[in-house]
Amino acid sequence: MSAEATNPGNPVAPVQAGPPDLGEVSHRKRGRPRLELRGLRRIGRAALLGPAPRDGLPDALEHVAKVHRTHHPDADLDTLSRAYALAESSHRGQLRKSGEPYITHPLAVTLILAELGAETTTLTASLLHDTVEDTDVTLDQVGAEFGKEVCYLVDGVTKLEKVDYGAAAEPETFRKMLVATGNDVRVMSIKLADRLHNMRTLGVMRPEKQVRIAKVTRDVLIPLAERLGVQALKSELEDLVFAILHPEEYATTRALVHAHAARPDPLAAIAERVRAVLDEADIDAEVLVRPRHLVSVHRVRLARGTVTGTDLGRLLVLVAEDADCYAVLGELHTCFTPVISEFKDFIAAPKFNLYQSLHTAVTDEDGAIAETLIRTHRMHRVAEAGVVALGNPYAPADGSEPAAERPAAGADGDGGDGEDGERVDPTQPGWLCRLLEWQRATPDPDTFWTSLRAD
Structure with a gap:
């Protein structure tokens, strides 16, 4: 689930983290179009009206579909439409504190990935990424409707319950996510986009919770974004974390940039x-x-x-x-x-x-x-976009098994190491193989979490 959104009994809203125009500054500073912010406003309005289709496509998906088609002209929009319909109906009644429907969060995550050029399977999973965690939808339902790959990606980003794992829920969730990423790097791309939208809307959290989430983002997710080459997400995450953890330095730097402008x-x-x-x-x-x-x-x-x-x-x-x-x-x-x-x-x-x-x-x-x-x-x-720019790196050209059935990175016989010790196969890089080997040898969740964040 989004770190700052939940059911109506405990809703939290998307509000800017740091100074009011932080998200706008980070977009302008990289010289990228403001498509994402305009698209989110349109998505929010459309989502309030529900999934009513126009020309076969829900209104809320129109901007996502337009961006997706710029990268993938032949994309199957029917699959996205069905995923949106399931996500919207299952999240119906869940709100963010702003009063917007919760569906605006998975839509925003999907738009982020669409702008990076992610293929349809990734976007389908991103629309559904909170359904199993927060609604009555099951993984079996997702698999039956959308196939094994989408089911695997949704499962990979689904958090483990605190009721079952207690204080170990967060480290064990990240452990699970890393293992899933070893099979399919698209799992982590969805998680990074999810965290980026959560960081953009972190402002309504208690200050101590903002700091806790920002530190995990700094210690774990930003390095993973760097390792996976997703520079567009990494840069904005760095600025958002900077505003929360170092507000004075952030203000000084921002004033310096504005003075030169x-x-x-x-x-x-x-x-x-x-x-x-x-x-x-x-x-x-x-x-x-x-x-x-x-x-x-x-x-x-x-x-x-x-x-x-x-x-x-x-x-x-x-x-x-x-x-x-x-x-x-x-x-x-x-x-x-x-x-x-x-x-x-x-x-x-x-x-x-x-x-x-x-x-x-x-x-x-x-x-x-x-x-x-x-x-x-x-x-x-x-x-x-790093690994996101690979499209579907697991698409079988010869009828081989789908991604969810492949052996994890680091298994015997996978790929091969380049001269610098990294895997030649970008979907199973050497650093990830070594990280997975290390986590298997570190069963204690506290030790795993402390070492992961420190190293």
Whole structure:
């Protein structure tokens, strides 16, 4: 269940965590469209009217479906429509403190995943992710209606009952979730989107509960988002946690960013020069100024003691092919003064979390340094969405068994280790295999939970 939503007897509402426009700031700082926030308002209004269909699609699903179709034009929307109908009817009568129907939470989680490009099976499970935990719907019903994969994903994110596990419920729930992720990484992508929406709406919780949830997010879920490469979720989670756990530093950093926003952006001028250089070299490229999120600005300030206008963002150059990345690099290092110590090639040697990009920094004639990322459009999608960008990584091309029946990561014969000790198969990375082996050797829930959060 959402950490801040429950039945009418104990309802809690979605209200902003931290300053009132925190969610808006975090979206603007990464330069992404405000589709999600506008979509949530539309979803909230539609959900109040119930599941009445129009042209075969419930009103509340229209925005989700539109976003989903931009990534998957041939997606089966009938499956999503049936999942919404079950979720809406089973959650009917459950409210958030704002008075909105509880269905707005699974809809918001589904929209987050749709914007990252998740495929239909993941979105179906995200619509249903709280039904088994909070309603009379059973896993058998979910499996019968939507199949084994959806049933597995819903089970993977369903919390264990405190009535049965007492104080061990939270650590054992995370243990269960990790094991399920070993079979299917989409389990954790749903959990991360669920936590992101909960963090966005954490403001009505008691301060001590906000702090407790923020610390678990910082200690466990943000590192997992980093490991799975879901940078878009990780960045916003970091800013939301920052606002709750370090409100003074957050306010200082936010004021610093706002102060610079009133001045001309030096990166915009450098970006214009880069466009001219690449146009002259006949390289088809998109050059963007990519603002840093607030935690990233805070880290720069701590490392350098001061922040200039060029420190508040980086240049992002997007091209079509891998070879174009190196052509762009050559032009930049020829026409600008490169900062050689800043060069890193994550295309030839990708990071453990699928990330690929060229990193460099160049200096203009005024001495301003512009950190620059160079990648293809495909690399950019993966950099933002990580494993979510894989679509359905378990879709059998040869009639092999579905994801829920595969052996867990770390089982004998799975994949193989790359040179850096990570699994070649991105759905079963080496760090996850090692984590699962460790949790099997740590049966005590308190020891498991303490070590997981510390390490």
